[in-house]
Amino acid sequence: METILVTGGAGFIGANFVLKARQQKWAETINLDKLTYAGNLQTLAELGGDPDYHFVQGDIGNAELVTYLLKKYQPQAIVNFAAESHVDRSIASPDEFIQTNVVGTFQLLEASRFYWQSLSPQKREEFRFLHVSTDEVYGSLDSADPAFTEQTPYAPNSPYAASKAAADHLVRAYHHTYGLPTLTTNCSNNYGPYQFPEKLIPLTILNALEGKPLPIYGDGQNVRDWLYVEDHCDAIYLVLLQGQVGQTYNIGGESERANLEVVETICEIVDRLAPKPNFRHSSLITFIKDRPGHDRRYAINCHKLKQELGWQPKENFQTGLQKTVEWYLSHSEWVDRVRTGAYKDWIEQNYSGR
Ligand code: NAD
Ligand code: DAU
Numbered sequence: 001m002e003t004i005l006v007t008g009g010a011g012f013i014g015a016n017f018v019l020k021a022r023q024q025k026w027a028e029t030i031n032l033d034k035l036t037y038a039g040n041l042q043t044l045a046e047l048g049g050d051p052d053y054h055f056v057q058g059d060i061g062n063a064e065l066v067t068y069l070l071k072k073y074q075p076q077a078i079v080n081f082a083a084e085s086h087v088d089r090s091i092a093s094p095d096e097f098i099q100t101n102v103v104g105t106f107q108l109l110e111a112s113r114f115y116w117q118s119l120s121p122q123k124r125e126e127f128r129f130l131h132v133s134t135d136e137v138y139g140s141l142d143s144a145d146p147a148f149t150e151q152t153p154y155a156p157n158s159p160y161a162a163s164k165a166a167a168d169h170l171v172r173a174y175h176h177t178y179g180l181p182t183l184t185t186n187c188s189n190n191y192g193p194y195q196f197p198e199k200l201i202p203l204t205i206l207n208a209l210e211g212k213p214l215p216i217y218g219d220g221q222n223v224r225d226w227l228y229v230e231d232h233c234d235a236i237y238l239v240l241l242q243g244q245v246g247q248t249y250n251i252g253g254e255s256e257r258a259n260l261e262v263v264e265t266i267c268e269i270v271d272r273l274a275p276k277p278n279f280r281h282s283s284l285i286t287f288i289k290d291r292p293g294h295d296r297r298y299a300i301n302c303h304k305l306k307q308e309l310g311w312q313p314k315e316n317f318q319t320g321l322q323k324t325v326e327w328y329l330s331h332s333e334w335v336d337r338v339r340t341g342a343y344k345d346w347i348e349q350n351y352s353g354r
Pocket of ligand 2: 215259291
């Protein structure tokens, strides 16, 4: 693959993907990102002098801009990470989730369809549109239920999950109706370097380091299936190269943990790496009012990806979490810059009334 257009490549997973794409010379990379509160060009600073990396600030919903970029760079693939991604924000104000995740994906699909139809037969054959989605589209599991497979019916519960489900359906329809060579990946919870500290793991690490309360929603027994972000990026690249057109692939870490256990494990790592005399960071754990409609459990069955494409994650939860805490400890400049006024406003809005 010579050239790829990545959307949302200044966010957490997209930036990890773009960095890998350039470090490992996967392809010339164009990064289209609107730079919302979650987009951060500081993460990509090391690519400043790279002639095969191009950043464009813009909206995936701007079909004119996307059409211009497709004509100019003639990519063999589009990887769509761009989204509003935080469930709590989708509960507080869902509008942007519909605009970007649904309407934005629709406009991106339209521009991609016209571009793809203009290509030569061989280039049409080679082209791929990979849509990055989430396990949240499948809804919530009880403790004894089997993990989500690609056949699990969609049952999204939050505005975020519903907007991602709508986008997945549009991607499916564009393959079925127009023949656009699409691929969809549905992944479980990611963690690792460069994650915006509104999400559970980076929020807990940074609050623990600062001696602030560690907020746990409800009883702390909601379960998530955790995957180190680089393993997710490798899986996406593998699906891009070898996935069967029109198919969906589940990606997961097979690392189910209750939230309380996640937070306690982070506290143990911080106790070791940044000890304070006669102090256990777990004493900061604070149970607060639950998230409305909080899904109880997610778990991914990624048998298809492993069997058909030979994917294996490199990190387990313990090694990945240790690396992640070390990363946040050694990147205080990045952390200080993302925790601006807008970040403080969100923390105040989400936690003060609970
Ligand atoms: P993020 O919130 O960290 O980053 C999203 C990026 O998209 C930001 O850089 C933002 O500026 C950009 N963006 C937002 N709206 C845009 C628009 N209209 N046009 C162009 N750019 C726009 O998100 P993330 O955690 O990196 O997630 C990336 C993708 O992976 C999302 O589609 C998300 O649904 C999916 N996903 C995330 C996880 C996870 O655990 N974080 C798990 C599975 C799937
Ligand atoms: O499952 C994949 C999804 O994982 C992605 O699609 C989303 O983009 C991503 O944000 C993530 O969603 P979650 O809602 O699971 O992630 P979050 O980090 O917000 O929360 C993880 C769990 O921790 C969840 O059960 C809610 C809980 N939680 C979260 C926060 C922020 C707390 O108990 N306290 C908190 O302060």
